[in-house]
Amino acid sequence: MKDNETLNKTRNVVIDAIAQNMNLYGITPSAGRLYGLLFFSDKPLTLDDMKEELGMSKTSMSNSVRSLLDLNMVEKVWVKGERKDLYTIKEDWYQCFFDFFSIKWRTAITTNSSAMEKSIAHLQELVDDPDTSDEIREHAQKDIKKLEERMEYYEWQNRLIDSFETREILNFIPIEKDKE
Numbered sequence: 001m002k003d004n005e006t007l008n009k010t011r012n013v014v015i016d017a018i019a020q021n022m023n024l025y026g027i028t029p030s031a032g033r034l035y036g037l038l039f040f041s042d043k044p045l046t047l048d049d050m051k052e053e054l055g056m057s058k059t060s061m062s063n064s065v066r067s068l069l070d071l072n073m074v075e076k077v078w079v080k081g082e083r084k085d086l087y088t089i090k091e092d093w094y095q096c097f098f099d100f101f102s103i104k105w106r107t108a109i110t111t112n113s114s115a116m117e118k119s120i121a122h123l124q125e126l127v128d129d130p131d132t133s134d135e136i137r138e139h140a141q142k143d144i145k146k147l148e149e150r151m152e153y154y155e156w157q158n159r160l161i162d163s164f165e166t167r168e169i170l171n172f173i174p175i176e177k178d179k180e
Contacts, residue, residue: 011036011040014036014039014040015032015033015036015037015039015040016033016036018032018033018035018036018039019032019033019035019036020032022035025100025104026104027067027068027071028063028064028067030054030056030060030061030064031063031064031067031068033054033056034050034054034056034061034064034065034068035068035073035074035089037050037053037054038050038074038087038088038089039089041088043088044077044079044086044087044088045086045087045088046082046084046085046086046087047061047062047065047084047085047087048084050065050087065087069087070103071096071099071100071103072090072095072096072099072100072103073089073090073096073099073100074087074088074089074090075087075088075089075090094170094175098164098165098167098169101161101164102161102164102165105157105161106158106161109154109157109158109161112150112154113151113154116147116150116151117151119143119147120144120147120148120151123140123141123143123144123147124140124144126140127140127141127144
C-alpha cells in the first residue's frame with residue numbers, strides 16, 4: 001500500500017509541474033493536469049475516465065481535451081468495441097514541441113505582420129501626400145523603416161518555423177547529443 005502511495009505522490013509531483021509549465025505557454029493548468037494524467041496512463045482514456053480521475057467538470061474537461069487536440073499534443077484513438085472517444089498523448093515529444101511552437105508562432109507572426117503591413121501602407125500614403133508636413137513625413141518614414149526591419153525578423157521566424165515543420169532543425173540540433 002505504501003508503495004502505491006509513493007508511486008501516486010511522485011506522479012502527482014510531475015503532473016503538477018507539467019500543469020505549471022503549460023500555464024507559462026498559455027495552456028490552462030487543468031489541461032496541463034489532463035496531459036500529465038494521459039502521460040502516466042497505460043491505456044487511452046475516455047472523457048468520463050479523465051473526469052473521474054481529475055474531478056474536473058465535463059465542460060472544463062472537454063475544453064482541455066479540445067485545446068490539447070488543437071495543439072497536436074493528444075490524439076483521439078479507436079479501440080474495437082469502445083463506443084466513447086478515447087484519448088492518448090502523442091508519444092513524439094519532439095514533434096509535439098515543433099507543432100506547439102509552430103502553431104503559436106505562426107498565429108502571432110500572421111497577426112503582427114498583417115498589422116504592420118497595413119500600417120506601412122497607411123504611413124506610405126502620409127509620406128506620399130503633398131499636404132503632409134515635413135515633421136510628420138519624417139516620423140512616418142522612420143516608422144516605416146522600423147516596421148520593415150521587424151518584418152525581416154518575422155520572415156526569419158517563418159524560416160525557423162519551416163525548419164521545425166520539415167524537421168530540418170534536427171540537422172543542426174540532433175535529438176541525440178553527440179557522445180564524445
